[in-house]
Amino acid sequence: MLASIVENTNIYIEAISPNYQRSRDARPTNLPEIKALFGLLYLAGIHKSSRLNTEELWSRDGTGIDLFWLTMSLQRFRFLMRVIRTDNKNTREERCKKDKLAPIRDIFDSFVQNCQKSYTICEYATVDEKLEAFRGRRSFRQYIPSKPNKYGIKIFALVDSKMYYTCNLEVYVGQQPEGEFRQSNDPKSVVLRLIMPITKTGRNITVDNWFTSYELINELLEKHNLTLVGTMRKNKRQLPVEFVNTKQRPVNSSMFAFEKNKTLVSYVPRKGKNVILVSSMHFDDEIDTGTGDKAKPRIITFYNETKSGVDVVDELSSNYNCARITRRWPMVVLYSLLNIAGINSHIIFSSNNPSEDLIRRKFLMQLVRQLVSDYQKHRATQTNLPRQIRNRRQEAAGSSQEYRPRPEGRKRKRCEECVSDSKASYYCKKCFKYFCLSHANIFCQQCEGVIDDDTMELSS
Incomplete structure (x- = not known):
């Protein structure tokens, strides 16, 4: 799914890139960047700031959250939020028909x-x-x-x-x-x-009165081996008159009706008000003793629980x-899927690790760190930044190695891989070993390294 989002987003970016004067303002995205984008969305939700102005989230005056600007620039975040697409924009019109x-x-x-x-x-x-x-x-x-x-x-x-x-x-x-x-x-x-x-698994389905009908109960029983418990509207023609009329009935009284595989109950919680439920799971007139003087039927307490x-x-x-x-409705659905994914993944994690009592907030924070880690490591390799910002990015990315400036006095040095005495001006900014072009791996900006064209330096 993430790969599909990356592909469709890049298709849209390519279509709108001529509208930008600088190509770097509309550069294509990649998988680590989209994961980081979703991680920042989760992070805003954790801090209950999803509706907050993005400038306040990226603020560096002490009121913002450092992980936002350490992961991605504000301009890039806004750009990605504008261009992210879940389908191919070029073929959408035909598919929407x-x-x-x-x-x-x-x-x-x-x-x-x-x-x-x-x-x-x-x-x-x-x-x-x-x-x-x-x-x-x-x-x-x-x-x-x-x-x-x-x-x-x-x-x-x-x-x-x-x-x-x-x-x-x-x-x-x-x-x-x-x-x-x-x-x-x-x-x-x-x-x-x-x-x-879950068809033919013997489970029970609980629904409200908009879904409940006798036809649905019968089909669930006969074709799907599922039971149903739900409230019923009083205008259903199958209901006896006595179950709808509450004028002569005392408060907290119950009336039951039984049919093959179905039980109907009418309960009066207060004067002039009654609640009607039908169940294909219960077959008796049991009253829940735990409800005290209210004397609620067991069917009603089960419905309230589920x-x-x-x-x-x-x-x-x-x-x-x-x-x-x-104002883009596909994004509304995508946000809903992200919220549900956070809930479902926490349930799966808790079920697989019952000994770890990890609350959902901490689980989501760990999820955020894992989503943004790859992109942070990529940004930590960039050296055209002030030292304080560069060190904070390396710290957030978990990189213990400090990126030092180029050693003075040595413009060229022998290649570490060449057998012959060949000199090279390219060097790695991590280990400071020199390599010629035959033995250097050069990466683009969308991958794991950046080339500085002015100084001819190899960053990774």
Whole structure:
């Protein structure tokens, strides 16, 4: 996925590079630089500064964060945020005629497949929707007043109810054009697509009243060997009248109805209010004694325990949100994937290393250091900088060797590799050994070294 982003970003940079007077202002990117870019996005989320002006993050007056300017310049960061692309811009228009999600389809599908291959969720899962904040113009932008962001891009998710691992995702883009990507968006079809990674495994799915229907329960049982627990809207024609009418019922009372493989319960939490749930997992009228005088049915307490999987993922994402303000909707989806990747990777790490009690903030900080390390080591080789900045970069990159200026008095010296007595003016800025062009490895700026054309010095 990272290689694809690098390739597509360079295609776009090549297209816009004639607009820049200096070629170095629009130089192509590479894999270490994109990893460093994502690392800085995570770092801004850790410090809850993802919406902060970038000039304040790169400030060197003591109020900024050193790791930002030690890793990348502010101008380069802003440039990459403008040009980063997840698909080929030249072929996007043709692909969008068949798929509204074309600008991020490949990255999104690859990410979902990796999530499914990397972890096995527990016996209880939750299907719900999350809204990623977006105020730009797009036909499938949604308005949901009950959500914290209210306006945004809606994403359906299948999440582990215990560990909060995201197993499957689907972006709502409205009605797709005719073709392979066109599919029904009714609640039943959405759930049936999301549960495909766990079909026929005997797990339980918890959903809210927008998804719940008798047709969905029957199909999950008969074709997918999955049970369902969910709330039901009171306008469902299958509900008995007694379950909807609460005028004559006392507070904290419950009414049950039983059918083959299904149990229906109506609970009155307060006067004039009732909650209706259906379950294909429970088969009795058990009351949870732990609820005391409220006398809640066991079905309701189970629903309360397992309903919040997607909401918890949404909350965890908002705690260390790496999303920046943008009017490009593919970036909104990409930021969401980065947030989910941070959560899922922490869950996998904790499961594989139960003895290490590493909180998510520290885990993300380690992730940031690993993402930016390769690019920092490359920048630490640059010597056309003030000594104080150069030493700080070397320290941040973990390089113990100090880069000293060129020795005075020796312009040419014998090549270390040549058998004959040949002289060379190129030397390594780490070990100060001289080499002729036949034995020197010269790298470009996008790789691991830089050549100084004025002094004819070899940097690595």
